[in-house]
Amino acid sequence: MDGVGREGEGSVGFGLSARLLVLTVAFVMLAEILIYVPSVANFRAGWLRDRLAAAQVAALVLDAAPDSRLPEGLEMRLLEGVGARAVAVRGGGTRRLLSLDPMPPEVGRVVDLRGAGSLVLIRDAFATLLAPAGQPIRVVGEGVDGADFVEIVLEEEPLRAAMLRFSVNILILSLVISGITAGLVFLALHRVIVRPVRRLAGNVAAFAENPEDGGRIIDPSGRRDEIGLAERALERMETALAGELRQKRRLADLGLAVSKVNHDLRNMLTTAQLLTDRLGTLTDPLVQRTAPRLVATLQRAIDFCEATLAYGRAGEPLPRRGPVRLAEIAEELPDLVDLAPGAGITLRLDIPADLTIDVDSGQLSRVLVNLVRNAVQALAQGGAQGGPPMILVSARRADGAVTIRVADNGPGLANRSRAHLFEAFQGAARPGGTGLGLAICAEIVRAHGGTISLDDTGPGAHFRVVIPDRTTGAANLEKGVAKRASTL
Secondary structure, three states, X not given: OHHHXXXXXXXXXXXXXXXXXXXXXXXXXXXXXXXXXHHHHHHHHHHHHHHHHHHHHHHHHHHHOHHHOOOHHHHHHHHHHHOOOEEEEEEOOEEEEEEOOOOOOOOOOEEEOOOOOHHHHHHHHHHHHHOOOOOOEEEEEEOOOOOOEEEEEEOOHHHHHHHHHHHHHXXXXXXXXXXXXXXXXXXXXXXXXXHHHHHHHHHHHHHHHOOOOHHHOOOOOOOOOHHHHHHHHHHHXXXXXXXXXXXXXXXXHHHHHHHHHHHHHHHHHHHHHHHHHHHOOOOOHHHHHHHHHHHHHHHHHHHHHHHHHHHHHOOOOOOOOEEEEHHHHHHHHHHHHHHOOOOOOEEEEEOOOOOEEEEOHHHHHHHHHHHHXXXXXXXXXXXXXXXXXXXXXXXXXXXXXXXXEEEEOOOOOOHXXXXXOOOOOOOOOOOOOOOHHHHHHHHHHHHOOOEEEEEOOOOOOEEEEEEEOOOXXXXXXXXXXXXXXXXX
16 A cells, blocks of 8 residues: 555646646637637637728729829829729719729639638638638628629738738737636636645545554545535545554454463363263263253364364354254253342243254354254343243244244343344443354354344344255255155
């Protein structure tokens, strides 16, 4: 994570601020281009209309002259003022002409401003800029004061030069506007977005170096926009992650200690098993009756210690499933009420004698022992609700699965325990508990492809365990159990 964070910091060359600046300049220039295109066309049309208006004035002077003739010097000055080589006005069936030189035999292009549309004006403007004709052009416009139209013949180069000056002015103005706009946008975005984003990125990099350090959790700025939402979301995530990591570290230390204790406990249980084996050689009837059960209990305790060590390394071992009678697994459950002598707890088994189940008998025994032991402790500590303390273990087969219920009439479970009931060290069902027993039960049941849940069906706690068969049906299980029994 450190390498990733440092790499991310070192790779910021052309950063977000510079990109925003470049994009702002580019967008402003694009907007200016879109404005420039019709502007240069309008400039060209206005320039030509000014020349046509000056030609109209020259025509009025010509009308006012005696015999419609002007002195040669005055005619030259009029044409120079118009900037045209020739001016012609048609109206009343006559055509009046002012010409400095003989009319050219042909013109480069004809520009008719009467009713010209925007697209035509834009096309002609760029034709003047990019592909000048090189010959005089003929411009025709609307006439006034009884004139049908006015036309002039002029050189195109002065028009092109004026358009180029206009374009340069527009370019300089655009650069100034884009620079000012980009600078203001850059400063605003840098303050409003870039700096907060850099703060978020820097906090993530710093937090990644030591996630368990609570001092590296971001302190939200209190903003109400998207940046503020991101800050508060990051604070929640970092707080939760720091807590999870600290808890996992503590659990790892606790697991190491438990493993050491468990190792010594297994050795003690092995010694106790050896002593119990010697008790089995005695001829006392009571010893003969209780010794096998004690040996089996010690063996399960040893297996549990070994499984706990394995759980700390990888998890519960895969179940070695086989058809067994559920009643045989539940035979030792009534002995668990002795954990609370004097509480008057009754454990009743409602399991058909011929009900078979496809499980790992040792693992399912652990599940039932955990559930019944929790019920005994709950009744002993909290008492019964509505009647004498009782635990009921029942089982039925339906639709290719066996449903086992373990119910008691104790005080039930608190709401805070229900949310994380089957999570290790978080779903303790009673004060002082670790919650590990139910977590192990859930893991074993899931390994069998089943489910374990808490039912809200009455007073007390009602656990339901559903174990489905594998690919064989109930009839095949019955045959397997019968065949196994016949070989014993």
